[in-house]
Amino acid sequence: MCGIVAYIGNKQAYPILIKGLQRLEYRGYDSAGVAMIEKDELNVYKCKGKVGDLVKFIGEKNTKGTIGIGHTRWATHGEPNDVNAHPQFSASQNMVMIHNGIIENYAPLKEELKKRGHIFLSDTDTEVLIHLIEDIKQKEGVRLGEAVRIALNQVVGAYSIVILSKENPDELFAAKKGSPMVIGIGVDEFFIASDATPIIEYTKNVVYMEDEEIAYIERGKDLKIKTIKNKAKTPYVQELEMKLEALEKGGYDHFMLKEIYEQPRSIKDSMRGRLSSENRIVNLGGITEYEQKFINAKRIIFIACGTSWHAGLVGEYLFEDLARIPVEVEYASEFRYRNPIVYEDDVVIAISQSGETADTLAAIELAKSKGATIIGICNVVGSSIARATHAGSYTHAGPEIGVASTKAFTAQVTVLTLMALRVAFMKGTISASRFNELITELEAIPEKVEKVLLKNDQIKFIADIYKNSTNALYLGRGYTFPVALEGALKLKEISYIHAEGYPAAEMKHGPIALIDEEMPVIVIATKGASYEKVVSNIQEVKARKGKIIAIVTEGDSIVKEMADYTIEIPETDEILVPLVSVVPLQLLSYHIAVMRGCNVDQPRNLAKSVTVE
Numbered sequence: 001m002c003g004i005v006a007y008i009g010n011k012q013a014y015p016i017l018i019k020g021l022q023r024l025e026y027r028g029y030d031s032a033g034v035a036m037i038e039k040d041e042l043n044v045y046k047c048k049g050k051v052g053d054l055v056k057f058i059g060e061k062n063t064k065g066t067i068g069i070g071h072t073r074w075a076t077h078g079e080p081n082d083v084n085a086h087p088q089f090s091a092s093q094n095m096v097m098i099h100n101g102i103i104e105n106y107a108p109l110k111e112e113l114k115k116r117g118h119i120f121l122s123d124t125d126t127e128v129l130i131h132l133i134e135d136i137k138q139k140e141g142v143r144l145g146e147a148v149r150i151a152l153n154q155v156v157g158a159y160s161i162v163i164l165s166k167e168n169p170d171e172l173f174a175a176k177k178g179s180p181m182v183i184g185i186g187v188d189e190f191f192i193a194s195d196a197t198p199i200i201e202y203t204k205n206v207v208y209m210e211d212e213e214i215a216y217i218e219r220g221k222d223l224k225i226k227t228i229k230n231k232a233k234t235p236y237v238q239e240l241e242m243k244l245e246a247l248e249k250g251g252y253d254h255f256m257l258k259e260i261y262e263q264p265r266s267i268k269d270s271m272r273g274r275l276s277s278e279n280r281i282v283n284l285g286g287i288t289e290y291e292q293k294f295i296n297a298k299r300i301i302f303i304a305c306g307t308s309w310h311a312g313l314v315g316e317y318l319f320e321d322l323a324r325i326p327v328e329v330e331y332a333s334e335f336r337y338r339n340p341i342v343y344e345d346d347v348v349i350a351i352s353q354s355g356e357t358a359d360t361l362a363a364i365e366l367a368k369s370k371g372a373t374i375i376g377i378c379n380v381v382g383s384s385i386a387r388a389t390h391a392g393s394y395t396h397a398g399p400e401i402g403v404a405s406t407k408a409f410t411a412q413v414t415v416l417t418l419m420a421l422r423v424a425f426m427k428g429t430i431s432a433s434r435f436n437e438l439i440t441e442l443e444a445i446p447e448k449v450e451k452v453l454l455k456n457d458q459i460k461f462i463a464d465i466y467k468n469s470t471n472a473l474y475l476g477r478g479y480t481f482p483v484a485l486e487g488a489l490k491l492k493e494i495s496y497i498h499a500e501g502y503p504a505a506e507m508k509h510g511p512i513a514l515i516d517e518e519m520p521v522i523v524i525a526t527k528g529a530s531y532e533k534v535v536s537n538i539q540e541v542k543a544r545k546g547k548i549i550a551i552v553t554e555g556d557s558i559v560k561e562m563a564d565y566t567i568e569i570p571e572t573d574e575i576l577v578p579l580v581s582v583v584p585l586q587l588l589s590y591h592i593a594v595m596r597g598c599n600v601d602q603p604r605n606l607a608k609s610v611t612v613e
């Protein structure tokens with residue numbers, strides 16, 4: 001969702017802002033804008049559409065200045081148009097603000113300001129806040145920084161904001177609550193952004209802002225931070241580990257394809273230093289201190305959204321199977337509004353690629369307030385969720401730019417497998433031989449995923465046949481049921497074909513009514529406990545003339561006889577099948593979307609990082 005970027009230093013700000021906005025494009029947005037100050041002149045340009053449209057719109061106009069702010073907006077209050085795009089102006093038009101988040105009490109604040117003569121040009125909550133700040137500055141006769149602090153004490157909601165003012169041409173004012181913000185510290189220059197991607201090529205030294213903190217950034221001076229309650233804070237400077245190459249397409253047509261192909265490596269990275277079949281150990285350093293909590297847990301609750309929720313479903317099977325702990329898997333958005341029952345001896349595992357999903361973050365706070373232990377499984381290092389949890393394990397998949405999550409999912413499932421194995425080992429719910437068998441198999445997964453990637457041409461061929469379908473059904477059972485859900489989600493997200501994932505046996509209770517000769521049914525029919533049952537389900541589809549695309553174990557001949565197309569994947573232990581079987585489904589969706597001319601990396605209406613609830 002909305003991306004913010006800002007610069008102050010001795011370089012020209014505009015190219016840095018535009019490059020930064022391009023780096024943030026992956027978050028999802030529908031309009032963009034920038035503002036720079038040069039010689040007392042505040043130049044603001046914004047328009048509906050992509051960053052490329054903004055650059056065209058600006059053309060040869062004056063973009064000079066060594067201080068500036070930039071924004072990509074994902075519409076919440078007010079439709080995506082030029083006026084609602086950020087930066088938003090104050091009443092005097094002397095200052096502008098960019099904002100990520102939602103000011104929930106904007107309506108009463110707006111009414112109050114209107115009564116006092118304020119005229120609003122846009123439908124945004126952001127404009128209300130910058131008007132309020134300027135109003136306080138004038139009314140109270142305080143400096144801008146103090147006016148920001150006073151205003152933020154009146155605000156309910158989430159924000160990460162940056163303010164640029166004509167009267168303060170050597171200062172940026174930034175603040176955060178709920179929405180992410182990171183400040184890059186260079187030599188005589190500062191960068192501000194929603195995440196580290198726009199900063200990485202200039203500096204590795206960053207400060208992650210905490211909630212309710214305000215940063216006062218003045219040219220040539222040290223970074224100053226204080227809370228909205230006026231308490232000075234010492235900035236904690238950290239070093240970024242991210243590599244610039246990870247943010248480039250590296251020869252692939254799309255980030256999504258690159259990320260699908262990165263999986264053998266990213267799965268390996270998720271296991272690195274945590275698993276050794278030779279020494280027969282699984283160890284997750286990040287949760288060592290909390291192992292006893294797992295051992296004593298009467299229940300594990302997973303909270304997550306989207307693809308991460310699907311990983312949680314795989315986690316349910318893993319933890320119940322291996323560690324014999326009852327598991328519930330909750331949509332974060334449902335959990336937080338349901339007055340849920342949470343006990344102090346519950347372990348809550350929050351799964352999130354971005355580590356910024358607003359609902360997941362709020363669900364964590366709720367569970368924390370009830371005394372549960374909160375463990376995070378996040379991909380983005382230093383993200384809000386990673387910091388809000390008691391402990392956790394990073395997935396180490398590297399930056400995921402494609403909106404449709406791929407390598408993050410397999411990395412999450414890998415970490416969940418390691419975690420379940422570790423807990424099972426500590427609890428003694430797994431035999432030594434089974435433990436050894438599983439860790440040996442797990443180590444072999446990257447190579448098996450590599451083999452699946454070799455099927456790309458065959459998958460592309462199948463994609464061509466079904467690219468014009470209007471519906472698709474995905475079926476799986478046991479460990480592959482979450483994979484069916486994930487396969488269906490991938491297809492609808494990027495190709496806009498309606499798709500549903502179902503437990504294969506449940507098909508009889510509804511979706512079977514939809515099956516006809518036009519309907520592709522994608523079945524994960526790998527060898528395992530439910531294999532025969534799935535074979536029966538395939539027959540039920542065939543009897544109704546449905547088209548079967550089956551994901552089968554190498555060497556399978558039974559399903560091959562029945563299916564219209566089969567994609568073979570290497571054999572592995574049943575509990576590890578999700579890691580291998582999801583890959584052909586990712587590729588199938590990818591090719592169908594490309595063939596339909598869809599914007600694979602930035603599908604319409606979707607955002608990578610959902611920072612509003």
Ligand code: G6P
Binds near residue numbers: 352355356606608609
């Ligand atoms: C958005 C993304 C999905 C992601 C979901 C949860 O919908 O488009 O790819 O699965 O949010 O995000 P998280 O970062 O918490 O895993």
